[in-house]
Amino acid sequence: MAYGINESERNVKNMFAYIQIIDNKSAVSYGYTSFSFSNCHLSIAKLEGMINSTMIEIPISQIADPKRDTYYRWNRIQFNYNNKHYIFLYTTTRESEYFQKNLPNLTVA
Numbered sequence: 794m795a796y797g798i799n800e801s802e803r804n805v806k807n808m809f810a811y812i813q814i815i816d817n818k819s820a821v822s823y824g825y826t827s828f829s830f831s832n833c834h835l836s837i838a839k840l841e842g843m844i845n846s847t848m849i850e851i852p853i854s855q856i857a858d859p860k861r862d863t864y865y866r867w868n869r870i871q872f873n874y875n876n877k878h879y880i881f882l883y884t885t886t887r888e889s890e891y892f893q894k895n896l897p898n899l900t901v902a
Contacts, residue, residue, distance in 0.1 A: 812879065856873075
């Protein structure tokens with residue numbers, strides 16, 4: 794521990810992506826977000842423009858069917874959680890690698 798920050802907090806990175814969240818009734822929330830992995834959770838915070846959402850905390854152990862592929866040459870990360878489908882679009886290689894590091898069961902298509 795240095796300067797009051799433990800090692801796990803020091804390795805937390807804030808990343809940014811455009812996200813779509815589709816629920817089982819086909820309602821869609823979307824916008825730009827900041828996200829990070831910490832303490833076995835994925836935290837997603839809305840930035841300007843995110844509709845119908847606040848801070849979202851997702852336990853990593855409950856993320857289902859995580860996949861990484863491309864969409865019009867952009868990296869795309871998708872997964873399911875709590876009857877919703879999460880799609881991170883326009884991620885760079887850095888964000889994709891961050892997901893890969895923190896979601897060991899991430900399938901690459």
